[in-house]
Amino acid sequence: MTNRLIRRAAALGAAIVLGGGAALAGASPAQAYGCYYGTADVTSPEGGRGATAAGRLCVNEYGNAWLDTNTNNYIKDLKADGYGARAYIYWNQRYTGAIAFDDTSTSGPAKLSWESGGGTRYLWTELWVCLGYARPEDYTSRCSLVVYAS
Incomplete structure (x- = not known):
């Protein structure tokens, strides 16, 4: 299986086990162009x-993707455990980021903002939240898929 298919299967499996709406809604074959909202939490290594993170991710038929600026897209570190929260985007077959960082020394969440720029034929786009220096492509429990669009 390709990494992308593994991520899709993992997201669907997590949605079924945890009852998460973002990945389950995104698994529909009817999903195509438009905007999709999701939230996710990551467990601290200390328990x-x-x-936590939330975002509304949009894609269009021209291969452009963006975080909807009319939505409260954010990432928030919840625990003083030494692991700051980071947000990453998967677009055009690669990860971008961290696009935002938050740790418990800040009073509120960090706002997320991102636009893809030029179009691509690879429309699959994902927003991830991770703890510490973990990255989504590490496939560890310190990252969680927030929302995806295809």
Whole structure:
């Protein structure tokens, strides 16, 4: 299986087990162009919720993607565990980021903002939240898929 298919299967499996709406809604074959909203938490290595994120991700038929600026897109570190929260975007077959960082020394969440720029034929786009220096392509429990669009 390709990495992309593995990520899709993992997201669907997590949605079924955890009841998450973002990945389950995104698994529909009817999903194509438009905007999709999701939230996710990452567990701290010390236990409990370590970070949370929310975002509305949009794609169009021209291969452009962006985080909807009319939505409260954010990442928030929830625990003083030494692992800051970072947000990453998967677009055009590669990861971009961290596009934002938050740790418990800040009073509020960090806002997320991102646009893809030029179009691509690879329309699959994902928003991830990770703790510490973990990255989505590491496939560890310190990252969680927030929302994806295809």
